[in-house]
Structures are given as structure tokens and as C-alpha cells.
Amino acid sequence: MILPFVPNTIYCGDNLEVLKSFPQDAIDLCYIDPPFFSRRNHVDLAKGTSEIRGFHDTWNGEISNYIEFMRARVQEIHRVLKPNGTLYLHCDVSAVFHLKVMCDEVFGGDNFLNDIVWKRHSPSKNTDRNYGSIVDHVLYYAKGPEYTFNVQYIPMDESVFNIVEPKTGRKFRSQPLVVKGNQEGKMFDFGGHKYTIKKEKALKWTQETIDERLKKNPRLIYWTGSGEPRYKTYLDESKGIKLTSLWTDIKLITSTSSERLFYPTQKPQKFMERVISVSSSLGDIVLDAFSGSGTTLVAAKATGRQFVGIDISPTGCRLAASRLGYPTDKIIGHPRTALDFKAVPRFEFVNWVCWKMNATQKHELASLGIDAVCRHSLVPVLVKQDAPLVPVDLQSIERVLESRKDDRAKIGACVALDFDATIEPFLAQIKKDRGITINRYTIEDINRDKHLHDGISVITKLL
Ligand SMILES: C[S@@+](CC[C@H](N)C(=O)[O-])C[C@H]1O[C@@H](n2cnc3c(N)ncnc32)[C@H](O)[C@@H]1O
Incomplete structure (x- = not known):
């Protein structure tokens, strides 16, 4: 895969592939906040749309699998950093010691600068048999001796x-x-x-x-x-005191934080602004290769730097884009075709459809065959990814529409990567016999906003 390297860009895809296509010595500062080897999946539901936001952090249980995944990426990050560049690798006690050994091998032990300890103010894994973990670690490395370091003071x-x-x-x-x-x-x-x-x-x-x-x-x-x-x-x-490697003054994002975007393990913008202010200068290029909801990119922009973000989650990339005022159709590598959407986890496909159709997800109805309801028209939507859509998939929507007694039209919608040949005659039949309309949409239709022209959605692209 050859991708253009353009500052102020969001790339959607596996960061290893994306990083490999970047030139060497191109990045001033790289911060990464990868999965921590927590051995679980992290999921949150967005307020309003119930969109699923999250990522996997299982590795067949093996830390060696995790470290080899990280090693390949850290090697590429080392290659793309400028000689005066630095890496901040955010992690926690689950893998910090293994990551330190691996990063020493890639960067050279002499280029290890520090282990920043962030006291997060909220203990996790608090049990009666162990201490509650209250800190994250950020391993801090330089590519060479001339690294950028702007002294910071805290009040x-x-x-x-x-x-x-x-x-x-x-x-x-x-x-x-x-x-x-x-x-x-x-x-x-x-x-x-x-x-x-x-x-x-x-x-x-x-x-x-x-x-x-x-x-x-x-x-x-x-x-x-x-x-x-x-x-x-x-x-x-008073200028305050020089910042040390123990950071206790930045609060974790909690359920009540105004900054919260329902992206699991989202980091505070203030945290990222500190990293960026210490280790880069105005106009520098800041890379986050696990950019998630885009906090690093937002902080880079706010502090007058250029950003490069990479994330494998299309939902994360769209969220980052919306925070940056960055056009979503400029996200390089975002899935566009049926073939692309076949390769993503189902929740990512459903998220994209609902985002385009301005629909709220209905997880409680998904097992019945209704994934979402369009916000303004209340049209129920079924999304199918794993196989061609067949008439039996539409049973629930049909039933819901048939039972409608109010003045809402008996209109439903289905979106699939592929449709069985029996679908077209079946839809014509239920329309003729029972006045039920179920619009079917291919990926191309959704890309062309056909659902808008049909009046199913009033506006699209809400996050
Ligand atoms: C801890 S989250 C990052 C959160 C981010 N710092 C924020 O403030 O929103 C980790 C991210 O790594 C992404 N990720 C995992 N594996 C990846 C890969 N191979 N390539 C690119 N991104 C990946 C996940 O999709 C997830 O968004």
C-alpha cells in the first residue's frame, strides 16, 4: 500500500501499513496510546446515537503476541522520527516492563529519557487482594541526543x-x-x-x-x-516549579467530564498539550499512530503544530475528524466500497450506515432484526454485513411497519453489502399486498445519499 504522506491528515487503517508508507525522518514528535494489554475489549455507547465506540485489547492472552505487535510499530516509528524527534509511549503496569525492554532494543537504552508516571486519580482493579492501580506510565525516548525539550513549569x-x-x-x-x-x-x-x-x-x-x-x-x-x-x-x-516525571495535576476523563466523547480510554486534551509543548515547536509535525478519538490531533492543532493521525477504527477517525473540523471524505483509507466494509468489524459497518442515515442504534432490537431508527422519520433500519440479505431477514421490520396505527408511513429501510435475487420481487409483493415499503440500499446508494433523496433522513453525519 503506497499512501501519500501529508501533514494535517487522518489515515484510517492498520498503523503498521500506514507507517511503512511514510518517509523516514519526517516526524518531530510521536505520542502513542495503544491498547495496554488489558486482555479485554473496551466499549462505550455514544450519547444520543448509541453508536458503539471501542477497540480490542485481547492477544490470545499472550504478552509475547502483544510485544511483537508493538515492536513492529515502534520500529517504524523510530524510522519515521526526525533525528531530534521523540516518542512517548503511554501504557500501564500490565506491560510497561516488557515494553521498556523492547523499546530499549529499538531506540537504544541510552536514548531512554524517562518514565513519566501519571497519577490518574481513579483506582482501577481495586480489590481486597491487591492495591488499586492509580497510575499510568509513559515511556519517553529520543531518537538522538539533540532532541527538542522545552522546560515547562507547573503552578x-x-x-x-x-x-x-x-x-x-x-x-x-x-x-x-x-x-x-x-x-x-x-x-x-x-x-x-x-x-x-x-x-x-x-x-x-x-x-x-x-x-x-x-x-x-x-x-x-x-x-x-x-x-x-x-x-x-x-x-x-512565580513561574511555578519545573515539571518532573510525576504528573499529578491532570485529571482522568470520567463519566462527568465535559470533554468526554464516549471513546473508551480517551485522554485529556491538557495531557496531550503538555507533551506537545515540551517536545515540539510551532509548526512541527506531531504523529499519533493510535489516535482514537483524536485528542492528540486536537491538541496539536490547538498549539499551532501539524498533526498526523492513524487509527484502525473508522468510527474513531470520523470522531477525530469532527473534532478537528476535518472533512470526513478526506480521511485516507476510510472504507468506501462493499469490499472495504466486508473487512471491518460489524459494529463499524453499522456505525457508518447509522452515521450516514442519521439513525439512532437500537441494540435491544438488533437480535430481532432492527438495528436502528432514523431520527427524524422514525424509519426502522436493518443492516446486514455477513451474507446477502434475504426476505426472512425483513420479518421484524415488516411486523413493526404492519402494526403501525399512527400516521407514520409504513416505510422501512435495509442496507446490505449484497442482496439475494429474491429480494426485489419480495419487496414489490409486500408493497402491492400490504402497502409496506422497504427501501433497499447498497453501499453505493448510501455513498450517493440516495436515502436523503428518498426522504428517509433529513440530515446526515451526526456524531
Ligand atoms: C487507547 S485507544 C486511543 C485513545 C486516544 N488516545 C484518545 O484520546 O481517544 C487505542 C486506539 O488504538 C487503535 N488501534 C488498535 N490497533 C491499531 C492498529 N493496528 N492500527 C491503528 N490503530 C489501532 C484503536 O482503534 C483505538 O482507537
Whole structure:
């Protein structure tokens, strides 16, 4: 598969294939948040549409299968990174130690920079027989020694600035000026206030520094009760403290977060903006090869970087596109033909049909043969992927339509990759005999928005 490498693009497909088609030394920063080897599948239902959003994280139970899957991708990421590029690999305790060994082999142990520990504030796997896990790990590697690193500061706890300057009301904390040393007897002048150094002590600043700083702020010195000078650092001037490898100040997305998009394990935008600010510059290209709902891409755009997103889930790619204002028909590799849709999991096919038809999924009716109901027209929809649609598949829709007593038209719809030859005469028959209309749509019909022209859906493409 040869794909064009274009910044500000979303690619839908297996990231290994997509990455292989990228040129080497093209990416400034890569963040990945792959399945963690949780050995379960992660699924959420979107609010309103009940669209299934999720991904598999089973590996026939074998960690070696998982690590080999990851190794192939990390090798490609190493190849596509620029010499000053970095990789952040998000994972958790399930596989972090195996991933560290594998990444050391690919990047070289000397290029391992850190293990960022994110305290997520919500313990999982909390049992009476073990500690609740409360952290994720992010393995951080550079391709070479000249990697980009912009120091970040995080705000200091305000309560540290616990003294208020009487005349100005400014909050400050005081820091020592007198330290251990051998300046005993030396006298310093703090704008007229004289101080003589005691035994085995010294002053951090020279007289010149004192004069210079007092000229800028005559109130800079804080005198303790015992008459010792200290200098003030003000809350309103504080840059904060340098970010360490322990991140505790960013909250996990929970069921009540306004950011929540019902994409399982969605990461907070603030988390991604931090990674991007530290390890890239304006205009740089940021890659997320497991981009899911597109949080990294949104953060890259918001911080003036270019994005490249890859995900195997068409639903994830469309969600990312909608967050970015990116046209869905520009998602490279998104399924378009019946053959393409044959290859995706059934829920992905149903999601696409419902998205195009603006339909709400009805999981409780799926076993009866109704997958969704169009939002405005209330037309029931059946979606068939695994085999040609035959008349018996339409029994439930027929029954529902027949029982309708109100003024809603007896119209239903079915969408399939293929239709049995008996369908056409069958549909003509039920229309003639019982006034039931069931429109049948091929993939081409849906692509051409035939359902819109038929009045089944009023608008499409809601997420
Ligand atoms: C943990 S989620 C990423 C969530 C994302 N960080 C967010 O904030 O929404 C992992 C993603 O990896 C994707 N994925 C799994 N295997 C893949 C593969 N081989 N190629 C591309 N994407 C894959 C899944 O579809 C899923 O969206």
C-alpha cells in the first residue's frame, strides 16, 4: 500500500501499513496510546446515537503476541522520527516492563529519557487482594541526543505563598539569604539597614546584587523576628516549579467530564498539550499512530503544530475528524466500497450506515432484526454485513411497519453489502399486498445519499 504522506491528515487503517508508507525522518514528535494489554475489549455507547465506540485489547492472552505487535510499530516509528524527534509511549503496569525492554532494543537504552508516571486519580482493579492501580506510565525516548525539550513549569501550591506584604497586599514566601560559610564579621547594607554576618555564615548575594535588586524592588528583603534577612518570591511573579516525571495535576476523563466523547480510554486534551509543548515547536509535525478519538490531533492543532493521525477504527477517525473540523471524505483509507466494509468489524459497518442515515442504534432490537431508527422519520433500519440479505431477514421490520396505527408511513429501510435475487420481487409483493415499503440500499446508494433523496433522513453525519 503506497499512501501519500501529508501533514494535517487522518489515515484510517492498520498503523503498521500506514507507517511503512511514510518517509523516514519526517516526524518531530510521536505520542502513542495503544491498547495496554488489558486482555479485554473496551466499549462505550455514544450519547444520543448509541453508536458503539471501542477497540480490542485481547492477544490470545499472550504478552509475547502483544510485544511483537508493538515492536513492529515502534520500529517504524523510530524510522519515521526526525533525528531530534521523540516518542512517548503511554501504557500501564500490565506491560510497561516488557515494553521498556523492547523499546530499549529499538531506540537504544541510552536514548531512554524517562518514565513519566501519571497519577490518574481513579483506582482501577481495586480489590481486597491487591492495591488499586492509580497510575499510568509513559515511556519517553529520543531518537538522538539533540532532541527538542522545552522546560515547562507547573503552578506552585498557592498556600506556599503564606505571607502578605502589608503595603501592597502581594502574597510571598521568603527564601534564605544567609547560608553556611566563612564571611564572619562582614557587613552588608540593605538600603540603610545594616547586617553583620555571624560565625560560620555567609550571604548568598554580593553587595552589588543586593543594591541592584533593591533598586528594582525596595521591599524585597524580609526580616525575620530574629533579625535575619531573607528575600521574597511573590505569587504573582512565580513561574511555578519545573515539571518532573510525576504528573499529578491532570485529571482522568470520567463519566462527568465535559470533554468526554464516549471513546473508551480517551485522554485529556491538557495531557496531550503538555507533551506537545515540551517536545515540539510551532509548526512541527506531531504523529499519533493510535489516535482514537483524536485528542492528540486536537491538541496539536490547538498549539499551532501539524498533526498526523492513524487509527484502525473508522468510527474513531470520523470522531477525530469532527473534532478537528476535518472533512470526513478526506480521511485516507476510510472504507468506501462493499469490499472495504466486508473487512471491518460489524459494529463499524453499522456505525457508518447509522452515521450516514442519521439513525439512532437500537441494540435491544438488533437480535430481532432492527438495528436502528432514523431520527427524524422514525424509519426502522436493518443492516446486514455477513451474507446477502434475504426476505426472512425483513420479518421484524415488516411486523413493526404492519402494526403501525399512527400516521407514520409504513416505510422501512435495509442496507446490505449484497442482496439475494429474491429480494426485489419480495419487496414489490409486500408493497402491492400490504402497502409496506422497504427501501433497499447498497453501499453505493448510501455513498450517493440516495436515502436523503428518498426522504428517509433529513440530515446526515451526526456524531
Ligand atoms: C487507547 S485507544 C486511543 C485513545 C486516544 N488516545 C484518545 O484520546 O481517544 C487505542 C486506539 O488504538 C487503535 N488501534 C488498535 N490497533 C491499531 C492498529 N493496528 N492500527 C491503528 N490503530 C489501532 C484503536 O482503534 C483505538 O482507537
